[in-house]
Amino acid sequence: MTDGNARVRLDKWLWAARFFKTRSLAKKAIEGGKVHSAGQRLKVSKELMVGEILTIRQGWAEKTVVVDALSDQRRGAQDAAVLYTETPDSIEKRLLAAEQRKSHGRGVFSPEGKPSKKQRRQMEKVIRHTGESD
Numbered sequence: 001m002t003d004g005n006a007r008v009r010l011d012k013w014l015w016a017a018r019f020f021k022t023r024s025l026a027k028k029a030i031e032g033g034k035v036h037s038a039g040q041r042l043k044v045s046k047e048l049m050v051g052e053i054l055t056i057r058q059g060w061a062e063k064t065v066v067v068d069a070l071s072d073q074r075r076g077a078q079d080a081a082v083l084y085t086e087t088p089d090s091i092e093k094r095l096l097a098a099e100q101r102k103s104h105g106r107g108v109f110s111p112e113g114k115p116s117k118k119q120r121r122q123m124e125k126v127i128r129h130t131g132e133s134d
Contacts, residue, residue: 007047010035012072018080019056034058053087060101064090 008016011026014035020026029035030044034057037046042054052067065084074080115123 006070007049008070008072009044010042010046010048011044013048013067013070013083014056016071016074016080017083018074018077019058029056029058054084060097061094062090063094 011023011030014020014026014029015023020029027044030042033041035042036055037052048067048070050067050070054065054067056063056065064087066087067083068085069083071079071083
């Protein structure tokens with residue numbers, strides 16, 4: 001970890017904090033608008049400072065984290081966890097969204113494998129009824 005007044009590039013920090021597996025993936029996410037600070041898109045070369053608040057979107061999850069320490073070296077997961085703190089509001093929103101996704105996934109059809117003949121007939125029946133014009 002670096003001293004308190006040093007700065008680290010955003011892509012290096014995201015990689016060191018283990019949000020992304022490689023720096024190139026971190027760079028693509030930043031360029032794709034998946035990383036924000038104060039509602040603004042960031043650039044790859046932005047120099048982070050301790051105390052900065054970042055919003056990072058990864059797949060379905062969106063995390064809001066506070067930068068607690070800076071590092072440009074990737075280490076173990078325990079060391080990476082020291083670099084940031086996820087806000088309690090962010091944790092709550094993420095868990096609620098995950099629970100909603102899980103509850104919507106339960107239904108008539110099996111999520112694994114090819115549907116059975118009975119399930120296909122049920123799907124076709126639903127499609128026929130929703131496709132009709134009133």
